[in-house]
Amino acid sequence: MATGRTHRPATRSRGIPEATVARLPLYLRALTGLSERSVPTVSSEELAAAAGVNSAKLRKDFSYLGSYGTRGVGYDVEYLVYQISRELGLTQDWPVVIVGIGNLGAALANYGGFASRGFRVAALIDADPAMAGTPVAGIAVQHSDELEKIISDNGVSIGVISTPAGAAQQVCDRLVAAGVTSILNFAPTVLSVPDGVDVRKVDLSIELQILAFHEQRKAGEEAAGNNAEQADAPPLRATPASRKGPDGDVPAVMPA
Amino acid sequence: MATGRTHRPATRSRGIPEATVARLPLYLRALTGLSERSVPTVSSEELAAAAGVNSAKLRKDFSYLGSYGTRGVGYDVEYLVYQISRELGLTQDWPVVIVGIGNLGAALANYGGFASRGFRVAALIDADPAMAGTPVAGIAVQHSDELEKIISDNGVSIGVISTPAGAAQQVCDRLVAAGVTSILNFAPTVLSVPDGVDVRKVDLSIELQILAFHEQRKAGEEAAGNNAEQADAPPLRATPASRKGPDGDVPAVMPA
DNA sequence: ATGTCTTTGTGAACGCGTGCACAAAGATGA
DNA sequence: TCATCTTTGTGCACGCGTTCACAAAGACAT
Structure with missing residues (x-):
């Protein structure tokens, strides 16, 4: 999961x-x-x-x-x-808004499982004025200026955030201020919300990193089988490759 | 999450x-x-x-x-x-394949957080022959016939499944048979895999249902505040709406 | 009506994860 | 060198979640 x-x-x-x-x-x-x-x-x-x-x-x-x-x-x-x-509360109708209609937002809007069980996409919202009016999944995208009005008019209590990380907290604040009390966050950021508001996050990058950890462990154990020594040594599979990150990922800096 | x-x-x-x-x-x-x-x-x-x-x-x-x-x-x-x-094993390079290039698959391929930390999209794979060759996120989509060869040639050990639910298990089996040992599953299905293979699933629908549960509880507690009686009674907020599902969602059938 | 057989519902034990609270460690200044 | 102050690392207790194992409950046949 x-x-x-x-x-x-x-x-x-x-x-x-x-x-x-x-x-x-x-x-x-x-x-x-x-x-x-x-x-x-x-x-x-x-x-x-x-x-x-x-x-x-x-x-x-x-x-x-x-x-x-x-x-x-x-x-x-x-x-x-x-x-x-x-x-689960699925016998009633839950209007949902999706904020941030990029690749992911569009995918979510098109996702069938959305509408299938009590969830109804009430609106798609994006900050780009050029997108306003563009139909995505049969629904015209609306500009974020309309956010508060949309939430209020439709009685929306669940919001989905699929904006870039930088905009997520701001969007979150506006959603909460407008009355949303449950948020599903796809942006890779920690959202802070007042008490009484539920946040769940879906983070692709984290999932991949967890998989990588287990993958490395498998490779390490495998190598330890060949080697005699304890598996505490760094896994000697493949080339470490010395990742050069954007922010100077130097080999290692011993502290103090 | x-x-x-x-x-x-x-x-x-x-x-x-x-x-x-x-x-x-x-x-x-x-x-x-x-x-x-x-x-x-x-x-x-x-x-x-x-x-x-x-x-x-x-x-x-x-x-x-x-x-x-x-x-x-x-x-x-x-x-x-x-x-x-x-x-976490991010100092090495992890080639990843994405299978199922629909809306979601395309969104994943374009997702920046993918490449940023050691993960490299080695290939995009789809079952639709018409898609073969189409560039998505700068990478040409390949047909699923090539799946085994791609996995093998690139030493891929992590696979992402973003196919429809019906195809997921079959794709999963082929991935595992070809040597993949970690799978990130976006399809709404329970995948069965042999021991030693890790599966993590991301399920939008489940997340929304969990939010709906808490949302309903909040509404119920709120109503209980007005009402005198115990909160064990059904929440009396909004119209139950009597969902008419595709498969005959009758009000309720008392058992035996 | 009685016995047998299947399957539920749950008491109890266990293990993992969380959070408190504090001792140990080291930096910093006199 | 010694005292003080900050922050880490962890022993301990507690609560949630999981699993086992079994008694109670009901269906079904005789």
């Missing part, structure tokens, strides 16, 4: 653990698939396999929602779809 | 906790900013604020890497940048 949790100060919402909430969409997706194939009931074991989790975990997750299963049989697919949808 | 962790079977790599690894890129970004402004040293308190974390957590994270600070002074910025980069 490429998501970064941000400050949740031990506020277990209505008794449902945050970790469970994060898995509910996963279950919902698996259940929707079963529903489309007209499967009437499903056991915790089967559903867990489809969602890629442990069956005990799944049962415990569902137990936070209530006793929706039938012992000896399993769970009623349609009923569970409805219960999870309701718990 | 919009990332989904996937199966890490308690394999704390080289003693560095997974949670710490996930934060290292955050620190690195903050440090790079300081480095560009030629700040020589930084205290754990300052750096923690810049990265949006607790200072004690930051110090503990760094303690897993070694004792790189100087008591009474703080951390040498350049030195720390180098150490974290090395630990």
